[in-house]
Amino acid sequence: MLSDSPSRTAMLVAAYRARASEAPEPICHDPFARALAGDEGFAFAREVDASAPNMELWIAVRTAYLDALVTAESETLRQVVILGAGFDSRAKRLARPGVRFFEVDAPASLAERQRRLALLPDYGDHAAAVSCDFEREDFVERLASVGFRPDEPALIVWEGVSYYLSEPAVRATLARVAQALHPETVIVFDHVGKRFIAGVTSSEEDAATKSHLGAAGEPMIWGIDHALPLLFELGYRDVRQDTFDEACLRFTGTYDRERKFRFQHLVRARVARGVPERGR
Ligand SMILES: C[S@@+](CC[C@H](N)C(=O)[O-])C[C@H]1O[C@@H](n2cnc3c(N)ncnc32)[C@H](O)[C@@H]1O
Known part of the structure; x- marks a missing residue:
């Protein structure tokens, strides 16, 4: 059940994004995150x-990964939708002429x-x-009411939700x-594994992370190990999944x-099969 209070995990993510942006060798760059996180975000x-x-x-690697993807895809996809925007600032940071953000x-x-x-x-x-409760309402109808065109390709960013x-x-x-939506629409999202959601993990730190977020009133309740079977069932025909290690290697050059x-x-x-993109 959705709370009447603003999301504390959104403030938490903004605080981590701010700290990561201000690190000596930053992986991501979000100059608005500090103000958006507020004191509550940093305390959390x-x-x-x-x-x-x-x-x-x-959070740094996830931000860099999604920023790179938005930058690349918005060369051709002229609508970018941020689902569960929280205190994200991509519409400002990654704005480009002719691209509309929702x-x-x-x-x-x-x-x-706001x-x-x-x-x-x-x-x-x-x-x-536009506001929407994903548990009860239709975000496509809501988006259409503010000018989104379902018949034109879009990039859907569903980060941390x-x-x-x-x-x-x-x-x-x-x-x-x-x-x-248009079959050339691309969706990008992150997810956690089933064992993590079930609380079965070999790492005490990982289990503590989950209970911390739950105690903040936003329990993590859905996970899947491999999204491809579900995405195939729902009609997607071009799917790529990256692990945390793969994203870290790409953006930090390290494996630990x-x-x-x-x-x-x-x-x-995305629904439409893509032409293989070599070396991307
Ligand atoms: C961890 S925050 C991530 C925010 C942002 N995407 C980011 O990465 O900075 C989770 C977001 O999901 C939103 N959310 C959670 N449940 C929702 C629901 N049922 N309907 C709409 N939004 C929801 C929260 O309001 C919050 O903004």
Whole structure:
């Protein structure tokens, strides 16, 4: 059941994104994250630090991965939809002529997002925003009401959201993208594994991370080990999945055998079969 309060995990992610952006050798760059996270976001991050020493790295790598993908795909896909936008600032940071950004979030989170953005003097207005509860409402209809064109290809970014939703809501979201949107539409999202959701993990840190987020009122309830069978069933025919290790290797040039947070994955999928892209 969706809370009447703005998402605390969204503030947490913004705080980690800010810290990662301000690191000596930053992997990602989000100059708005610090103001958007607020004191509450940084306080929550300090609480989570002890149990999740790699959370900041994961958020940095995830941000860099998705920023690179938005930059590449928005050369051809002229609509970018951020589902569960939280305190994301891509519409401002990755704006380009001719590309329209849309942002969707739960009512309380969206209202707080808009309140915080309005306090940033240099931010401006870069996206059409609409509220939606993914458990009960149809985001496609909501988006169409603010000018989104379902018959034109789009990039759908669904970052840090899938694991907070019920399985029917996850399936409904993926099915709506596959069935109601243009077949060249690309969706990118992250997900966690089933064992992590079940609390069965070889890492005490990983189990503590899950209980910390649950205690904040946003329990993680959905996971899947390999998204491809589900995506195939729902109509997708071009699917690529990256592990946390693969994303780290790409954006940090490192692999660490002892690294925690292996329960995370990133997936990019579309309905239409793609021409193989070599070397990308
Ligand atoms: C961890 S935050 C991620 C925010 C942002 N995507 C990011 O990565 O910075 C999760 C987001 O999902 C949204 N969310 C969770 N459940 C939702 C639901 N049932 N309907 C709409 N949004 C939801 C929350 O409001 C929050 O903004």
